[in-house]
Amino acid sequence: MGNTLIILRREFSSFFATPVAYVFIAIFLSLSAVFTFSFGSLYERGQADLLPFFNFHPWLYLFLVPAMAMRSWSEERKSGSIELLMTLPISVWQAMLGKFLAAWLVLGLALALTFPLWLTVNYLGNPDNGIILAAYLGSWLMSGAFLAIGMCMSALSKSQVIAFILAVVVCFLFVLSGSGLILNAFNDVLPVLVLDTLASFSFLSHFDAMAKGVIALNDVGYFVLVALVWLYAGRLVIEHKKAE
Amino acid sequence: MISVKQLTKSFGGFTAVDQLSFEVQPGDIVGFLGPNGAGKSTTMKMLTGFLTPSSGQIEINGLNIADKRVAIQQQIGYLPEGAPAYNDMTVLQFLHFIADIRGLGKDKQARIDKVVEQVELQDMLDRQIEHLSKGFKRRVGLAQAIIHDPAILILDEPTDGLDPNQKHQVRELIQNLSQDKIVIISTHILEEVTAVCNRAMIIADGQLHFDGTPEALQRQSRYHKAVTVHFEHLTDISGLTSMLCVESFEVDRRTGRVTLFPANEQDILPLVSHYIQDHGLPIDTLYAEQGRLDDVFRQLTMEAN
Numbered sequence: 389m390g391n392t393l394i395i396l397r398r399e400f401s402s403f404f405a406t407p408v409a410y411v412f413i414a415i416f417l418s419l420s421a422v423f424t425f426s427f428g429s430l431y432e433r434g435q436a437d438l439l440p441f442f443n444f445h446p447w448l449y450l451f452l453v454p455a456m457a458m459r460s461w462s463e464e465r466k467s468g469s470i471e472l473l474m475t476l477p478i479s480v481w482q483a484m485l486g487k488f489l490a491a492w493l494v495l496g497l498a499l500a501l502t503f504p505l506w507l508t509v510n511y512l513g514n515p516d517n518g519i520i521l522a523a524y525l526g527s528w529l530m531s532g533a534f535l536a537i538g539m540c541m542s543a544l545s546k547s548q549v550i551a552f553i554l555a556v557v558v559c560f561l562f563v564l565s566g567s568g569l570i571l572n573a574f575n576d577v578l579p580v581l582v583l584d585t586l587a588s589f590s591f592l593s594h595f596d597a598m599a600k601g602v603i604a605l606n607d608v609g610y611f612v613l614v615a616l617v618w619l620y621a622g623r624l625v626i627e628h629k630k631a632e
Numbered sequence: 633m634i635s636v637k638q639l640t641k642s643f644g645g646f647t648a649v650d651q652l653s654f655e656v657q658p659g660d661i662v663g664f665l666g667p668n669g670a671g672k673s674t675t676m677k678m679l680t681g682f683l684t685p686s687s688g689q690i691e692i693n694g695l696n697i698a699d700k701r702v703a704i705q706q707q708i709g710y711l712p713e714g715a716p717a718y719n720d721m722t723v724l725q726f727l728h729f730i731a732d733i734r735g736l737g738k739d740k741q742a743r744i745d746k747v748v749e750q751v752e753l754q755d756m757l758d759r760q761i762e763h764l765s766k767g768f769k770r771r772v773g774l775a776q777a778i779i780h781d782p783a784i785l786i787l788d789e790p791t792d793g794l795d796p797n798q799k800h801q802v803r804e805l806i807q808n809l810s811q812d813k814i815v816i817i818s819t820h821i822l823e824e825v826t827a828v829c830n831r832a833m834i835i836a837d838g839q840l841h842f843d844g845t846p847e848a849l850q851r852q853s854r855y856h857k858a859v860t861v862h863f864e865h866l867t868d869i870s871g872l873t874s875m876l877c878v879e880s881f882e883v884d885r886r887t888g889r890v891t892l893f894p895a896n897e898q899d900i901l902p903l904v905s906h907y908i909q910d911h912g913l914p915i916d917t918l919y920a921e922q923g924r925l926d927d928v929f930r931q932l933t934m935e936a937n
Binding site: 390391394397398401402405406467468469470471472474475476477478479630631 | 677680681682683702703705706708710712713714716717718719720721725729730732733734735776
């Protein structure tokens with residue numbers, strides 16, 4: 389645990405030593421504002437909640453989180469520091485977890501910095517703040533699943549561009565598998581059971597409930613499980629091809 | 633103690649290290665020599681637990697690296713080739729990070745101060761590693777390798793890219809480490825082996841071609857115990873070269889130096905100098921050769937091909 393914490397600290401400060409964290413947070417904040425007010429019509433709906441804000445999160449994360457995760461291992465490979473890291477007395481899992489948690493904290497920070505939106509709806513009306521808090525937690529959990537996919541893809545390649553593209557593609561599949569677009573397309577072809585299974589793998593269907601403030605154990609469990617599985621896959625990748 | 637048995641590593645169809653076996657005892661300062669791509673770095677990467685061997689065994693202080701990797705890594709200090717580090721950190725941040733991972737606890741500050749002094753990084757502590765010159769980067773790499781005062785130190789080309797003064801410093805640093813450590817360095821520079829090592833290993837094509845003291849390595853040279861002379865002006869040397877103790881000779885056309893090779897490895901310097909004095913030959917240079925390492929190196933590694 390100690391080593392994980394040390395890696396976490398190093399990675400976290402590295403996000404702020406380079407412009408990565410600042411750029412990420414700035415873009416995240418401005419995009420979420422644009423989405424919420426222009427496309428989500430926060431004002432026009434006349435309801436004091438943040439549903440329009442949270443509904444866009446899967447699509448925001450789809451591009452922003454892979455951009456954040458892409459450097460985590462690719463950079464280590466490229467600069468050769470992976471050889472240093474992997475010959476220090478730490479396990480691959482500690483390194484993986486430390487890197488993940490650091491980036492996840494930055495994501496959490498970005499989310500927390502959207503608090504002016506929360507202030508706005510509280511000023512304008514009388515929202516259910518429990519629901520909003522639950523949705524924030526759900527969104528942060530989901531970002532962790534995106535992040536784990538991104539880190540696994542970053543472990544695969546020393547090129548950040550390749551890592552980014554792979555991560556976006558995989559994340560896209562996870563998001564899309566539950567969207568109406570896919571489900572309608574296969575409506576006539578596939579049996580309901582298969583469609584339901586497909587939809588149950590989707591980030592969208594699990595996030596939907598959480599965005600409305602319902603924290604169900606199976607949704608939480610789903611995102612935690614997805615994150616762990618992808619982190620574990622990333623660990624295997626690193627272990628088997630760390631020198632390539 | 634490091635014990636390596638039948639160590640093999642292949643990448644696809646290419647065998648980088650081929651059935652390598654050797655032992656290293658505390659107190660040994662081993663120089664790994666070999667052409668590029670000979671398997672030196674690959675061997676070091678396996679010793680430090682970065683690469684997993686295709687087959688064979690590595691035991692370090694009684695622990696097998698296959699199941700006690702982290703425990704072994706705690707005892708090793710390693711400078712990878714090119715001295716990679718985290719470029720976005722300052723030197724001080726980086727050393728703190730390594731010291732934390734090494735679990736130095738309350739000794740941390742004292743150890744950091746000590747290594748900073750040892751590698752003379754005092755003026756660079758607040759610089760980003762990215763902006764350091766090659767020499768300073770190498771020193772940062774050395775500092776992180778010795779920060780926990782490891783029993784085993786493995787340095788992959790520690791003096792590569794350094795200027796002669798810096799090279800001298802690094803060699804002194806290695807020599808000043810305590811006597812009961814194991815040090816393994818890889819290098820292309822043959823003089824480095826005679827300067828710092830008490831054991832030389834030549835690796836080519838993934839196999840061990842020589843293992844002995846640097847002196848033994850020099851003895852392998854045909855120039856070992858040869859005598860080289862140079863005359864002020866053109867002189868008849870037929871008398872010299874036909875001495876009984878001289879087996880053959882060689883004339884360097886460019887410098888005009890004459891090298892006499894002894895018969896039966898005997899010391900011919902006294903005999904030669906006597907002869908020269910007796911005959912009043914106009915010499916301005918006379919010395920015994922130690923053996924030319926680059927010659928031995930070529931000979932041993934070309935055999936491999």
